[in-house]
Amino acid sequence: MSETEDVDLEQFRNETRAWLESNCPPEMRKPATSDADVFWGGRNTKFASEPQRIWFERMRDKGWTVPDWPKEYGGGGLSAAEHKVLRAEMGRIGARPPLSSFGIWMLGPALLKYGNEAQKKEHLPKIAAGLIRWCQGYSEPNAGSDLASLQTRAESDGDDFVITGSKIWTSYANYADWIFCLVRTDSAAKKHDGISFILFDMNSKGVTTKPILLISGYSPFCETFFDGVRVPKSHVVGTVNRGWDVAKYLLQHERAMISGMGERGVGRPLGQIAADSVGSDAQGKLDDSMLRGRIASFDVDEAALAACAERAVDLAKAGQAHPAFSSAMKYYGTELNKRRYEILMSAGGVDALEWESERSRQGARPRAWLRTKANSIEGGTTEVMLGIVAKRILDLPGA
């Protein structure tokens, strides 16, 4: 990096720090405490609080809901180095993301790479501005880990496809405005070669959703049914029958997102949370030496993973990243998050068992603990991730 670039970046850091300092409301400088406290955008959305609205609107106006997207599509147009600075400065004050969105994390990157100009102009600005909330139609009852065996049909009829079938584990399908969906457009081809990636409105005739009650008592996922849904062919992203390329590319982003789940490096250290319920000895050490050891080992691994996530971004910028590395991060990040919640449950003891009370915020901890069990299943199981690492990175035979 040249000296002038260094100077420019330092100036950007100072300006960003000052701007965040005066524009990020104090309430938005701590992690969200529940799903209702997260802003997802969409046609029917409401803000949970005034600070949430202010923070979102200020960030949106700077294009910083999607800081590294081009300005013409509603992004901030930041360089990779500037984006890293912004993330670091937001992290410094604990600022939460102003907008959570599958459009940002998953569809956006895929559209930027595979979408045509009309599709980018139509969809990206609405994602950036939080106007449309997206869901992902990938898994089916008989196509989970073996995703490419999906059976939802899209039959050609003039300028349209007519879609029939069903999806499962569609996150927040009941709240979503649009869906990006994998459909079979050629049932005679080999399973990876007859799939297309298509976009449509969830208000279309023939779409129904049914929430699935999970072990957490919540329903973040749905079953989604398509009964002769008519979708213009112009809504296919990329080439018809080449949707698997788009799907895989998107999955890399999804896995990167899931690996980053959990409250890494923010808030109080796990050891101090545990001390609240377990207590400490005269020297200030947690009064449960085995639990203390588990927490310390967790902290080591968590800090190391954070370094690896930082390096993964740097490698991508330098053009040295392995495309399958997100599978490695997804595997480790989700297993680590499960460990975190096992520790939180041990630390909480009896207090962490309450399911319905004001005191327990309606069982927030045990419900979150149970929710984490899906981390190593959704977006590709741990076993599938390890298989991808074995095959694509290690080049092991027959994997």
Add this chain to the structure above:
Amino acid sequence: MALVLTEEQSMLRDSARGLISDKAPVSHLRSLRDSRDPAGFSKELWHSFAEMGFAGLLVPEEFGGSGLGFMEAGIVMEEIGRTLMPSPFLATSVVAASALNRGGNAAQKSEYLPKVSNGSLLATLAIDEGAKHRPLQTSLQAVRAGNGFKLSGAKALVVDGHVADLFIIAARTAGAAGEREGLTLFLVNPKAKGVSIERTIMVDAHNAARIELANVEVNADSVLGEVDQGAALLDGVLDIGRGAVAAEMVGLSEEVFNRTVEYLKNRKQFGKLIGEFQALQHRAAELYVDIEITRAATMKALQALDTDVAKAASSVAVAKARAGTTATRAVQEGVQMHGGMGMTDQFDIGFFMKRARVCEELFGDASYHTEQLARARGY
């Protein structure tokens, strides 16, 4: 700063790798061991290290060094780890050079650092006294005597102790074992009256010694840093050593892993390549991820040391703890997946297992550093 190598760093890695893989493959360590080499390392190779600017890599240019940083030192350590090359680089060029550069006065620096740079002086830090690394437990006594001090006590695991020209000895000038106050570093001539040195042949066939000091007289000029206030200097120097050993373990882990994956792709049983078995694939994939994460944590620690040694403790603790568990896992899987071959002395894998065990103990094992992190985080 990005956690990727710059162009200059990549070139440094390539030249280190070129020299080390050419002149010091694992067979080099094997022949030093089998011939019971009196020095325990190749003086000729050390001369090459000096010529390439590696011996004085961390030494400022005004003292004839290369004036590079800890990230660069880590790059060389990683290459050393790949072939298990016995070299004074860790004890002299990383640990002792840092102690002299950070703690030395003008006279001490100009006396010793040019000799470190040109490869003519071997130096080493003597710290451990008990079975485990516990710097604050230092009890080797230094009592004032006339214009100087008299040192008495014993040290173990003194790397390159039997070939060193200069000892840097952590001693207690005040307080009791366990206290931070009262630690002082001394420069001691190994040939001084009252010093006895026993070369200890270690499991990894790398150099180490036990040394004993019986009323060894040193003058006041031999104090490195300040009397009684050596703990902060020692912390920094030890963290530099830890970062370097973590880098060596990353190189070691990756090499043993690469050899193991290669074996999985060639060994056939039950009519298949054993690498086709999912039971082995998943273990290999987990190990790969472990090594990548540890590599990142180690780079982060070296970067933190380059930014400010005094503020790098937590990053270093994470790296050394991770490096210890990762290397231990890598060598165990290495031996297990090589089956009976992995148990033979003829095969190199065992050398990696032995060196990993020593690296784990050097400057504190995973338990020690995990404990440090817990304390730093207040639980």
